[in-house]
Amino acid sequence: MFESIDPRSPTPLYEQIAARVRVAVAAGDLAAGDALPSVRALARDLRVNPATVVQAYRDLAADGFVEMRHGQGTFVLEVASYLRDEERASRALELVRELLTEAARLGIGAEELARAFQAETGAEIRE
Amino acid sequence: MFESIDPRSPTPLYEQIAARVRVAVAAGDLAAGDALPSVRALARDLRVNPATVVQAYRDLAADGFVEMRHGQGTFVLEVASYLRDEERASRALELVRELLTEAARLGIGAEELARAFQAETGAEIRE
DNA sequence: CACACTGTTTTAGTTCACCCATACAGTGAC
DNA sequence: GTCACTGTATGGGTGAACTAAAACAGTGTG
Incomplete structure (x- = not known):
């Protein structure tokens, strides 16, 4: 594990x-x-x-x-189990929204973030 | 100042x-x-x-x-556009790293984030 | 040249996060 | 109790980050 x-x-x-x-x-x-x-x-x-x-x-x-x-x-502990499936997906969305908001404040668009995300994780992103 | x-x-x-x-x-x-x-x-x-x-x-x-x-x-310096791009890219990477770190604390992986990112921005992501 | 400014380099001390080693203490089966 | 496991507590070594101090080097003016 x-x-x-x-x-x-x-x-x-x-x-x-x-x-x-x-x-x-x-x-x-x-x-x-x-x-x-x-x-x-x-x-x-x-x-x-x-x-x-x-x-x-x-x-x-x-x-x-x-x-x-x-x-x-x-x-x-029990508390940990609430972060599952839909809950996780929803939390992920929330985090991404925070990212987009913070980025917008700096004049960074989704495209730039996508590139950074790809560079950091290896995931391939297309527009 | x-x-x-x-x-x-x-x-x-x-x-x-x-x-x-x-x-x-x-x-x-x-x-x-x-x-x-x-x-x-x-x-x-x-x-x-x-x-x-x-x-x-x-x-x-x-x-x-x-x-x-x-x-x-x-x-x-004259802020040449390519330098601005560089700075922006660097900040974008920083933001993405913070996102990944925060997500990891919640047990949310890059894949889940990629899905959320795609859902929010419309960008197409492949692994 | 001398002089008064500028940045540059080197070296060192302090602090702190990280990791390790070792001894201490609780739990349960026998 | 004894034994084999469990977590707990304390102290130390290492290295990196941060700040400082002092000596070195370039620029421009008179």
């Missing part, structure tokens, strides 16, 4: 790990109540220090995504 | 200074060909080290906003 962690990426390891968990939850690979890999197990798999995984988990806990239970494990 | 610099702000001093110049240019307070305050003069006014002002000016020069002439001063 957490194969591709890139130590040379400019984004910190703990953020990459947290992002993986968020994606897994959003994609339904992890449901509310499910246990995440233990700190040590995941650290071993990713060849990373346990404290780094802890930092990722702590961030997720601060956001209300998961709950850390001393001696038991880290578990996905 | 550069009164309000806040040393306690989390945004670096040199970025604050550079931002002031951009605003001044955008607002027309500084026209093409105008000289910026000298490194030392501005540093004295802002009670900041000259090297800090240099870094701000260097950033602006790298963006094509100004030109630093050894022994003469720093001058606002």
Whole structure:
């Protein structure tokens, strides 16, 4: 589930790990109540220090995504499940609208954004 | 022109200074060909080290906003259209990256965003 | 030339985010 | 209790970003 962690990426390891968990939850690979890999197990798999995984988990806990239970494990919370399917699509639309608004303020049009989006994600965009 | 610099702000001093110049240019307070305050003069006014002002000016020069002439001063450039395009493209990329980061926090991937973008702008996107 | 301005370069100190290592503490099965 | 797991807490090493200081170099005037 957490194969591709890139130590040379400019984004910190703990953020990459947290992002993986968020994606897994959003994609339904992890449901509310499910246990995440233990700190040590995941650290071993990713060849990373346990404290780094802890930092990722702590961030997720601060956001209300998961709950850390001393001696038991880290578990996905209910709240995370509302971000699914239509809800996700709607949230995506909202984010895109914010992007377009902010861009318009700078005189940047949709075409320019499309190019940037394509450059960043590799997606092919046509007008 | 550069009164309000806040040393306690989390945004670096040199970025604050550079931002002031951009605003001044955008607002027309500084026209093409105008000289910026000298490194030392501005540093004295802002009670900041000259090297800090240099870094701000260097950033602006790298963006094509100004030109630093050894022994003469720093001058606002004619904003050639291709430079504006470059600046716009760079800002667009920055905005898209923020979008992707924010989306990732919610477990929303690039694909979902591409769909939303297409729905909102009518642009055709292919993977 | 000297002089007073301009930007340039180099070096260094401070701070902070990131990551790691290690010891500490709770939980549950046996 | 003991054991094997779980998360917790503390301190340290590393490197990058930021700011500063000082010495170096170009320009134009008299």
